[in-house]
Amino acid sequence: MCGIVGYSGYRDASDVLVSGLTRLEYRGYDSAGIAVFEKDGNVTQVKAKGELKNLKNKLSDEYKPVGITGIGHTRWATHGEPSDLNSHPHRGRRVTIVHNGIIENYAELKAFLTDNGYEFFTATDTEVAANLLDYYYKGDPLRCITDFMSEVVGSFALGIMFDDIKDTIYAVRKESPLIVGVGDNEAFIASDVTAILEYTKKYYLLEHNEIAKLTANSVEFYNHRLKRFEKELKIADWDLNAAEKGGYPHYMIKEIHEQPTAVKTTITPRIKNGLPDLSECGITAEKLQTYRRIFIVACGTAMYAGMVGKYLIEGLARVPVEVDVASEFRYRNPIIGKGDLVIIISQSGETADSLEALKISKSLGAETLGIVNVKGSSIARNSDMLIYTHAGPEIAVASTKAYMVQLSVMYLFAFKLALAKGAISIEECERLTKGLAATPELIQNSIDTVINDCQFVATKLVAADDLFYLGRGLDYALSLEGSLKLKEITYIHSESYASGELKHGPISLICEGMPVIAIATQKSLIPKTVSNVEEVKARGAMTILVCDEETVFGEETQKALDYIIKVPKTDEVLMPMSAIVPLQLLAYYTSVNKGIDMDKPRNLAKSVTVE
Ligand code: M6R
Secondary structure: OOEEEEEEOOOOHHHHHHHHHHHHHHHOOOEEEEEEEOOOOOEEEEEEEOOHHHHHHHHHHOOOOOOOEEEEEEEOOOOOOOOOOOOOOEEOOOEEEEEEEEEOOHHHHHHHHHHOOOOOOOOOHHHHHHHHHHHHOOOOHHHHHHHHHHHOOEEEEEEEEEOOOOOOEEEEEEOOOOEEEEEOOEEEEEOOHHHOOOOOOEEEEOOOOEEEEEEOOEEEEEOOOOOEEOOOOEEOOOOHHHHOOOOOOOHHHHHHHOHHHHHHHHHHHHEEOOEEOOHHHOOOHHHHHHOOEEEEEEOHHHHHHHHHHHHHHHHHHOOOEEEEEHHHHOOOOOOOOOOEEEEEEEOOOOOHHHHHHHHHHHHOOOEEEEEEOOOOOHHHHHOOEEEEOOOOOOOOOOOOHHHHHHHHHHHHHHHHHHHHOOOOOHHHHHHHHHHHHOHHHHHHHHHHHHHHHHHHHHHHHOOOOEEEEEEOOHHHHHHHHHHHHHHHHHOOEEEEEEHHHHHHOHHHHOOOOOEEEEEEOOHHHHHHHHHHHHHHHHOOOEEEEEEEOOOOOOHHHHHHOOEEEEEOOOOHHHHHHHHHHHHHHHHHHHHHHOOOOOOOOOOOOOOOOOO
16 A cells, blocks of 8 residues: 655655655555655655656656755555546645554544634645644644644554755654654655665654654654654664565565465474474463464454464364454454454555454454564564564565465464364374475475466466456355456456355356366365366366376366366365465466466555554
């Protein structure tokens, strides 16, 4: 969602802002803009609807403000259509701001400000925020910001410049993330650290209701009572290379190829003496024995990683698991409490619904475990226990490596829990853990084995309007993710069904040539899924089956299978780590064939920081 960058230093602010916004492009946006304090002391704004290149063209063809302090923004529209006018920054009379979040009481505030003589020219809640700041501004920026905070309902991360305080940026956040970076004689604000890695790795995490004041040579922090305090300086462990394409045509394919390393980095330190060890995350056998029920709450791909987790945990540890969509969980008055464990899975750690689900779970007395990729993110900081995944920065909107490492953590957790509950023997746990430890090679092998097949089969999918994914058990959990991946980046309508549900309705949609992708890696379920494939074939579907390399089919069955993609075999329970690879690659190559920029698919944002 919206990306914020701010700069005060000695470099050309326009260049720094545009370079930061370029690094935040992956978050998703529909327009962009910058505002710079020019040498004459005026604030000049340049904004453009659409891709960042439109803003860059304007800056090179029309006018590029010259100055050393400024704020910039990529906007993902919430209030008002994407347009030059609605793009940020927005101005109050003496104030310029960029904003990420939603001002929920903006209509009420707008009416109040209108009564007080303010005029509005855009449809945005941000213009209301800018004018409210102006209303409260009586020469003391910090006081003005705290007055603003006490009036506004909703979420916000703001970069603020006051006309009469040159070369200074103020920043404040509530819910929406913001960091403050520091270099030599320069300071930054940004929605995330990738925006500033080119200049510095040193940053502070701004917490809720904290205010920062930045100039080239100083950074000061204040709480909402205007008491100044010091913060802990953090050093980013992501380097710039990790956030660049490194020779690949797209971030998505680069990230698919990074999966073996990401899994290795995630699991290796958590396997000790051949068994899973999560003690550094606060998870001990004694603690695990106490949980009666487990809830896994997340959104999108992270939730589908949780679905795999459910099958694993219930199958191995025999502990009941409910998987919830975070946006539903938070409003369904969940029946949870002491003795329950709520696992929140999130790549960004900033997904608004997941964060709220975490807070609700804690308030109801459940223990919480965050499985999070981004260090220091809100979900990471608010969870009782925390397992970081080590995927590095995931730039492509379509999640691949983050999903894979989430799966790897689900395995570690399920094995550890099953052992703690006495549901599996130590020998069985060692055997499973050994299999997990070998998954980095397995994933690499899977990529190498299926990449050509996927490129070929993807050519058969480009013309499809609708498509089904089928599976049973773990394969069903996997098919949900395969289907989401495809629809996100190819714009083909795709649904995933538990194979057994087909005859209860969805089969009526099968028509001549419609692709159906079935996943069948679980031995006892293969005959059942295959017979469902035969049923759709009989009704004209084009069938694609993903199975392990050792599966053999009789002659009759072969006839029903138009394309077979065989993945390397491992222990049945670990097959998702191998079988997800072709689903990712099929989506990727179909997107390539359709000429879609899958790293930035339409309408989607990488980090969904508003409801
Ligand atoms: O950052 P999170 O893991 O909390 O994000 C959750 C979803 O928004 C995310 O997985 C989304 O579904 C991806 N675009 C999937 O590729």
